[in-house]
Amino acid sequence: MPPSDPPLHRRIRSFVLREGRLTKGQQQALETLLPRFGVNLSQGMLDLDALFGRSAPKIVEIGFGNGASLAAMAAAYPQNDYFGIEVHRPGVGNLLLQIDAQQLSNVRLSHDDAIEVLRQQIPEQSLDAVYLFFPDPWHKRKHHKRRIVQPEFAQLLRSRLKPGGIFHMATDWQHYAEHMMKVMSAAEGFENTAGAGQYTPRPDYRPLTRFEQRGQRLGHGVWDLIFKRTA
Ligand SMILES: C[S@@+](CC[C@H](N)C(=O)[O-])C[C@H]1O[C@@H](n2cnc3c(N)ncnc32)[C@H](O)[C@@H]1O
Numbered sequence: 001m002p003p004s005d006p007p008l009h010r011r012i013r014s015f016v017l018r019e020g021r022l023t024k025g026q027q028q029a030l031e032t033l034l035p036r037f038g039v040n041l042s043q044g045m046l047d048l049d050a051l052f053g054r055s056a057p058k059i060v061e062i063g064f065g066n067g068a069s070l071a072a073m074a075a076a077y078p079q080n081d082y083f084g085i086e087v088h089r090p091g092v093g094n095l096l097l098q099i100d101a102q103q104l105s106n107v108r109l110s111h112d113d114a115i116e117v118l119r120q121q122i123p124e125q126s127l128d129a130v131y132l133f134f135p136d137p138w139h140k141r142k143h144h145k146r147r148i149v150q151p152e153f154a155q156l157l158r159s160r161l162k163p164g165g166i167f168h169m170a171t172d173w174q175h176y177a178e179h180m181m182k183v184m185s186a187a188e189g190f191e192n193t194a195g196a197g198q199y200t201p202r203p204d205y206r207p208l209t210r211f212e213q214r215g216q217r218l219g220h221g222v223w224d225l226i227f228k229r230t231a
Helices: 024-032 048-052 068-076 089-102 114-121 141-146 151-160 174-186 210-217
Strands: 058-062 081-085 107-110 127-133 161-171 190-192 223-229
Touching (some): 068 081, 068 107, 089 107, 107 114, 114 151, 127 151, 151 161, 151 174, 161 174
Parallel strands (some): 058 081, 127 161
Antiparallel strands (some): 161 223
16 A cells, blocks of 8 residues: 555444435435446546546535535536535435436446545545535544544545645634544644644635524534645
8 A cells, every 4th residue: 555545444433324204306316426427446546537527626525414515516617627526315315306407417426435536546646625515523532533634634635636726624613623633733734724733714715504593693613624735
């Protein structure tokens, strides 16, 4: 294994699969559209330019949920290619429906564990950005080890990002924001674009989710952190 591909012994997963009910539309989208827009682990290492059929900036969103932010960004920035990773099948079905409805040609997706997708399918130094918006916060102390942002995860991302590429996180849970800040500030090869220890105002490209709008009305905070791969 090359040195830039650190062994991740953690098989503690950052999610619990709750199947949830699929709507008829989502079920149909999974059957008909997933083969067209989806990839799976058995395909091994990907050639991202070949997958999208062009050379363009490549952005990964981890845990896209119902896909609303990803679809909005893909529509707003047709010059970028977006690769979404989400294990929750109804969310995957939902994003597929949006790809179809909006005729988005710059979105591809995976419904496997993002850690494995990054390790097994995303080439080194191939990404311009990785987005992680509102990851599962795992509130209880005994569950903190399930949080996806960990030192090994930072190094995995570092190896997949191009030098100068960015890792953008957002969370509405202050304790997780502080954890992200601590892990990423200590991570070799990254620099906080807002200055040491600083959070970033939400950049325009990150759509405001409905959940977040409601939170704002209730006076809840949201923290954005943007780190750049420097080396
Ligand atoms: C709290 S939700 C947020 C969803 C979305 N980003 C949003 O802002 O609404 C976190 C999502 O991350 C997904 N997730 C967690 N760990 C994952 C992993 N290792 N690989 C892929 N998806 C993951 C979960 O299934 C869940 O849908």
